[in-house]
Amino acid sequence: MVDVKRLAAEILGVGESRVRISPEALDRLEEVTTKADVRALIKEGLIYTEYAKGVSRGRWRELHEKRRKGRRRGVGSRKGSKYARLDPKEAWVSRVRALRRYLNSLKRRGLIDAKTWRDLYLQVKGGRFESVASLRAYLISNNLLKQQR
Template identity: 40%
Template sequence: MSLAGQRRLAARLLKIGRNRVWFDPDRIADVEAALTREDIRRLIHEGAIRSSNKIGISRARAKILHEKKTRGRRRGHGSREGTRTPRKERWISTIRSIRRRLRVLRGKRQLTKKVYRRLYTMSKGGAFKSVGHMEQHIETRKLARRR
């Protein structure tokens, strides 16, 4: 006899998909006799109906690949993905953002002209790797004007 109805009810009660419903092979007769939700609930309680475990995706291959990459393998030209930003373009975007921030700080009158000029030349020389780095420098050296 088909157990489709019992499987459907059990799946609904266990809050799982129909494929994950497991019937005890020794108690198939009891499962066949179960017609109501209450009957199915009783069989679940007795252990005649259970949910099988979810099947995940194995991370074994990913772990092996990661291990190889930490050892420096798979880094050749053929394995590279995505475009690389040229050093010059990276420098341009960084220096522009730093200079923009310097202009804003000077505009707010937080930096004197002398301090502004010194920071400008420092940034031109590559002293700061980012806007945050420059602001940290300003903070630690107490170069900003107090309000």
């Protein structure tokens, strides 16, 4: 026996699950042997395709409302470290502010003079130091700190 549903799906260009065979055609299915026979049944309207089902608006809305709820910034949604998730500009601003605070405290305490302060300030602005620790190391290695009195 020929698999009529499979042949019809092939001819109609749809999946087998969308092919429907009318109950009136059931007695004529034994006679079907070729694709031409199946085409004849399709022409008569005894074999037809079911409409493709889409996604209902209600279901779509339900799915997208879930996504809209909340900020979804929980631990399970995160990829990358705390610092990898930082906005580069925000990271730069906070680093520069910390470095400038440190430089100003050194100047206020008299540990660096105005000229050194200006040079270091511009280097900070240029992104030379990646942290307060690296600035401190630079000051020590270049003997730029005056001795505390």
